[in-house]
Amino acid sequence: MERTELNTLGEFGLIDRIKTKFSLQNPESVLGIGDDAAVIDTGDRYMLVSTDMLLEGVHFDLAYVPLRHLGYKSVAVNVSDIAAMNGIAKQITVSVGLSNRMSVEAVDEIYEGIKFACEDYQVDLIGGDTTSSRSGLVISVTVTGFVDKDKVAYRSGAKPNDILCVTGDLGAAYFGLQILEREKQVFLANPGMQPDLEEKSYLVGKQLKPEARTDIVHELAEAGVVPTSMIDISDGLASEIIHLSTQSGVGVLIFEEKLPIEDITMLTATEFKLSPVTAALNGGEDYQLLFTIKQSDFDKIKNVTDITPIGYMTESKAVELVLNSGSKVGITAQGWNHLQ
The missing domain is CATH 3.30.1330.10 (PurM-like, N-terminal domain)
Structure with missing residues (x-):
């Protein structure tokens, strides 16, 4: 066989x-x-x-x-x-x-x-x-x-020109994991060393104790907004964007400058000599919500704390990132693969 x-x-x-x-x-x-x-x-x-x-x-x-x-x-x-x-x-x-x-x-x-x-x-x-x-x-x-029944949000409901939004910030959980792995190696090499994680507590906390964004579900309900599509970010922003694109049959255009990345994540990315954008796209375990809304609903949520519009859905099937330089690059899913 x-x-x-x-x-x-x-x-x-x-x-x-x-x-x-x-x-x-x-x-x-x-x-x-x-x-x-x-x-x-x-x-x-x-x-x-x-x-x-x-x-x-x-x-x-x-x-x-x-x-x-x-x-x-x-x-x-x-x-x-x-x-x-x-x-x-x-x-x-x-x-x-x-x-x-x-x-x-x-x-x-x-x-x-x-x-x-x-x-x-x-x-x-x-x-x-x-x-x-x-x-x-x-x-x-x-x-x-x-x-x-009239409030359920599937991955398959996005339409061209819908606004793509994300909650919270991205990439922090990934660097929390890198820090914990690094400190483990330090401890194994020298068991007398105690890890000092205070300065990185935000990142470590995002890895060890992620929060489900049930608050956003209530916020959307109070604003009278039903997402046209929705998914949570477990395997990385890029992977989840591709899911929405594939299942909705639309393309996606997001903007590097719009990605919500905390300063501590930026600093830690420099420390690890990694791109914070790469971590945001492919790190995973953020457990934020990624969703699309009709353009007519934007005014209802624009003042909701912790929701960031990062792009929009397109009629083409392309899934692309607009860099700060203005050039476009294709987005591929490089996040966590459970079967490697």
Whole structure:
């Protein structure tokens, strides 16, 4: 039998391959594979369902990730998927795979972080599963939420001339990870050295404890704006822009000068001899919201704190970045590939 390596498909190629083999059997199943969450018709509203799995050695390193932060993050990244459909998360289930090196106290720490996240996002822990693991710690969270039928935002609804907006700032989580990895190497070389992360606390915090932007969902609702398309930024801005472009069948033009990058991110990029724009485009784990709105809705959101227009959708299929020099370059997805 011919063998095809997973990395020749990549994560999204594998998802597309799986998707083509299945069709929806039930009328309540409005949308299955292919967006931030599945959509189920419950009558008056849509129920949203999403799941994410975090594996030790792949998604996190316990050498520098506190267990409490890990518990919090495992919830936040799932709540973010519901927000990316313009919905509000309500319930979660948590399943954990535990190795024999985990103590009861360690598990308590994980669930303490989960508890904090449940309180912050007003979601209920309603179940889950526990099992042993021979390959380190595994955390899998499934989240459900709800959205009014006329408010749901898919990746596929953008139209030419829609304004492309992003929340928060970009690239910080990527440099937070670089700092933690650097300090780990310093510690391994000299265990007597203690890391001094105070000056980089903003960046490290963005990596260890990302926040799902549920506040923006409420802000948009108060402004009377329904995004024409939406996605959250987990694998990098470039990757998510391409998703919106591909699924909406439109092109994208964004502007380097409009990308929201914090000063500390700029300074740290110089320190690491890396481009802050490259980090913003490809770093990932920002968990900000990327969405499009009609031009007629811009005045309604232009004064909303933490929303930045960075470009617009075009009739061509090109996905391009306008540099500060005025020249254009094509955008390709170089972010996190889960199957490398």
